[in-house]
Amino acid sequence: MLPCFKPFGLQTTGSLLYRTAVDATVSPPRPRGWHRFANPGQFLRLAARVTPPVAWAGGILTAVGLFWGLFIAPADWQQGNAVRIMYLHVPSAWLASAGYMALAACAVASLVWRHPLADLAAVEIGPVGAAFAALCLVTGSLWGRPTWGTYWVWDARLTSMLVLFFLYLGHIALIRAFDDPQRGYRAASILALIGVVDLPIIHFSVQWWNTLHQGNSISLTSAPKMYIGMLAPLMVSALGFTLLFAALVLARLSAAVMERRTRAVLLAEVRSA
Amino acid sequence: MNALPFIVASYTVAAVVVGWLCVDTLLRLRKARRRLAAAESGRARR
Structure with a gap:
C-alpha cells in the first residue's frame, strides 16, 4: 500500500488503515525508505546537519572553479577569451535543467504519494531554478555577442531554453495562484509533468536541428571533446554550483517547514483560547 | 571584438x-527560526 501523508500541523499522519490501527492500539506502520523524510521534524534535523557543509563546499568549489576559469585556463583558439563565460553559462544551463527534473520528481511524489514535503520542495525549487535559467540565458546572450555577433537568434537550443524559463515562471505563478494551496500544488504538479517534455528537446536540439549553438562537448557516453585544461575548471565550477543549488533549496525548504510549523502552533493557540 | 566587457x-x-x-x-x-522559537516558547509559557 502506498503511504499517504496528512498536512503539517496535524499530529496524526497516515492513511485510513493507519488510523484504524491506532484505534485498535496496534503500533502504526513506520514509513520506510525516503518516505521517512516526509516527517518535517526528521527533515529539519537532517537539513540542519547537511546544509552548512554543502553550502560551504559549494561556495568554495564555485570560487575555485571560476577563478581557475578566469585567470588560469587558456583562451580558446576560436572563441578567444569569451570562452571564460562558459564556466558560468554551462553550469547554470545544467542546473536549470536539473532543477526542472527535480520539480517533475516532486510532482510525481506529490500526485502519487501526496508527500507534503514534495509540495513545499516544488514551491522552493521554482525560484532557484528560474534564477539559474535566467542566468543561463543572460550569460549565453553575453557570450553570443562577441562570438556570433548577435545577442539572440531564434535557434532551437536558445528557444527551448527560453521555453524552460517561461515554464518555471508559469510554475511559480500557478503554485501560488489558488486560495486553497492543495489545488495550487496539484495544478503546478501537472504543469511540471507536462513541461518536462522540454528537457529532451533542449538536450537533443543541437542534434535534431541545424542550430547556431554548438553541439555537446561533454557526454555521458563518449569521451569529452574539450581540452583538459578547460574541462577541469568547468567540472569544478559545475560541482560547486550544484552543491550551492542543493544548499539553497535545502535552506529554503527548511525555512518553509518552520513557517508552516509556526502557523500551526499559532493556529492551535487561537483555537484553544 | 574585445570580450572583456x-x-x-x-x-x-x-x-x-x-x-x-x-x-x-x-x-x-x-x-x-526566530518566529518558530518565539511561537514555541510562547506556547510553553502558557
Missing part, C-alpha cells in the same frame, strides 16, 4: 543573482 558583465550578473539568492535565503531562514 562581456566577461565582466556576465560575472557581475552571476554575482548579483547568486548573491541575492543566498542573502534572501539566509534572511528568510533566520526569520523563520
Whole structure:
C-alpha cells in the first residue's frame, strides 16, 4: 500500500488503515525508505546537519572553479577569451535543467504519494531554478555577442531554453495562484509533468536541428571533446554550483517547514483560547 | 571584438543573482527560526 501523508500541523499522519490501527492500539506502520523524510521534524534535523557543509563546499568549489576559469585556463583558439563565460553559462544551463527534473520528481511524489514535503520542495525549487535559467540565458546572450555577433537568434537550443524559463515562471505563478494551496500544488504538479517534455528537446536540439549553438562537448557516453585544461575548471565550477543549488533549496525548504510549523502552533493557540 | 566587457558583465550578473539568492535565503531562514522559537516558547509559557 502506498503511504499517504496528512498536512503539517496535524499530529496524526497516515492513511485510513493507519488510523484504524491506532484505534485498535496496534503500533502504526513506520514509513520506510525516503518516505521517512516526509516527517518535517526528521527533515529539519537532517537539513540542519547537511546544509552548512554543502553550502560551504559549494561556495568554495564555485570560487575555485571560476577563478581557475578566469585567470588560469587558456583562451580558446576560436572563441578567444569569451570562452571564460562558459564556466558560468554551462553550469547554470545544467542546473536549470536539473532543477526542472527535480520539480517533475516532486510532482510525481506529490500526485502519487501526496508527500507534503514534495509540495513545499516544488514551491522552493521554482525560484532557484528560474534564477539559474535566467542566468543561463543572460550569460549565453553575453557570450553570443562577441562570438556570433548577435545577442539572440531564434535557434532551437536558445528557444527551448527560453521555453524552460517561461515554464518555471508559469510554475511559480500557478503554485501560488489558488486560495486553497492543495489545488495550487496539484495544478503546478501537472504543469511540471507536462513541461518536462522540454528537457529532451533542449538536450537533443543541437542534434535534431541545424542550430547556431554548438553541439555537446561533454557526454555521458563518449569521451569529452574539450581540452583538459578547460574541462577541469568547468567540472569544478559545475560541482560547486550544484552543491550551492542543493544548499539553497535545502535552506529554503527548511525555512518553509518552520513557517508552516509556526502557523500551526499559532493556529492551535487561537483555537484553544 | 574585445570580450572583456562581456566577461565582466556576465560575472557581475552571476554575482548579483547568486548573491541575492543566498542573502534572501539566509534572511528568510533566520526569520523563520526566530518566529518558530518565539511561537514555541510562547506556547510553553502558557
